[in-house]
Amino acid sequence: MNGMHETPLKNDEPDDGALAAMVLAGNTELFTQLVTRHTDRIYGLALRLLSNSEEAEDATQEVFLRAYTHLGTFHGSASFATWLYRIALNVCRDQLRRRQVREQTMTFSYVEELWTDERYTVDPERIVLALENRAVIEHALAQLPTNYRATLLLHEVDGLTLSEIATLMDAPLPTVKSRLQRARMALVTLLDEATHAEQAIQVQQDAASQHGLPNTKKGA
Numbered sequence: 413m414n415g416m417h418e419t420p421l422k423n424d425e426p427d428d429g430a431l432a433a434m435v436l437a438g439n440t441e442l443f444t445q446l447v448t449r450h451t452d453r454i455y456g457l458a459l460r461l462l463s464n465s466e467e468a469e470d471a472t473q474e475v476f477l478r479a480y481t482h483l484g485t486f487h488g489s490a491s492f493a494t495w496l497y498r499i500a501l502n503v504c505r506d507q508l509r510r511r512q513v514r515e516q517t518m519t520f521s522y523v524e525e526l527w528t529d530e531r532y533t534v535d536p537e538r539i540v541l542a543l544e545n546r547a548v549i550e551h552a553l554a555q556l557p558t559n560y561r562a563t564l565l566l567h568e569v570d571g572l573t574l575s576e577i578a579t580l581m582d583a584p585l586p587t588v589k590s591r592l593q594r595a596r597m598a599l600v601t602l603l604d605e606a607t608h609a610e611q612a613i614q615v616q617q618d619a620a621s622q623h624g625l626p627n628t629k630k631g632a
Contacts, residue, residue, distance in 0.1 A: 428492035
């Protein structure tokens, strides 16, 4: 299902465009109806991009503040939900820039080099294990550059088409297609490597335990 499809309205309920027009005409209290209709999807997007509930809440509030302030720029050429998503993406980018700790992002040249090597394989069982670990998934997503992470989440989680994502991100369709493909490749690689590293550590710990070696952790 398309992630930006509107929630079905009752027969007597005005659609988003009509509500926006009424707000601009002076019925400002009606803006709360737009907030109610779209809060869940905007918060969900912010949470997936930021991986922090408090920051996602702040971002959601900022999205609707910007939407209210700039409502006059909504002309109905796209749906209200699409217009909000574009604002949400910009707000989340701003949030990420304001983080004091620089995000560690992977280089795609490394991934492309791996995937062009005919000898390179990933272990499907490790991928399955990784997909069952939310922390591993979030850590892997955090290593993707913002535009790639956003493209992947909007398509795979929110169900947006590539054309819709291109419109949201003001990017050519071929660019969006390339981002999605490279993001998928990178994510699979990161998940495989993360699980492989965890398994290697577990093997070492098991071996040490079997041989009665002392615990080398600090403070043991």
